[in-house]
Amino acid sequence: MKEKIFSTDNGKKFNLTLDAGYCMAMCLDLAKVILTRVAKGRRADGVSIGELEPGKWAIVQSAYLINSDMDRNKLISAQGLAVSATIPDTAVDAGDFGPPTRAVTGLAGTTVFSIFGPGAAHALLWHRDDAGKQFLYLDPNEGLWRFTTVGEARQHMEADLDGNYADLDEAYRASTVELG
DSSP states (O other): OEEEEEEOOOTTOOOHHHHTTHHHHHHHHHHHHHHHHHHTTOOGGGOOGGGOOGGGHHHHHHHHHTTOOOOHHHHHHHTTEEEEEEEEEEEOOTTOOHHHHHHHHTOOEEEEEEEEETTEEEEEEEEEETTTTEEEEEETTTEEEEESSHHHHHHHHHHHHHHHOGGGOSEEEEEEEEEO
16 A cells, blocks of 8 residues: 655756755755654654655755755755665666666665766655564655555656656666664
């Protein structure tokens, strides 16, 4: 069973010049909220959009606007998070998001991952807690989804990436994060 926890309904309306970096900022913000909830003994899948702090997203977004040679780990640590594991830049077979979807959904914990294409990228979030049976997937352009199984999440994620981001099928990377 899948359920939408909250909707952003942006579609692919983000303008690359004005809005680059907001997807990463939203993912890092949600990661921090999820990890804070879990640290306090609360369920990650009880999160609401009202717990996010979009007023702080411009900090991350500004690194994209100035077209800096930003270090992803510095962006993550600036948000009060630390990287505990990574999947380095990995090529994607053109049009086949199956392997990266399987790799990302195989990761336990809270993971921010990015897909890349010619001159563009998009950040997304995956949260996996097998013990609590909590499987969450955020596409900042659409919203946050909750699933009852990893298989359902994997199927949804792959369909989302194939259907909305075929132009970003060159490579991906992932960082599993924890509170810093």
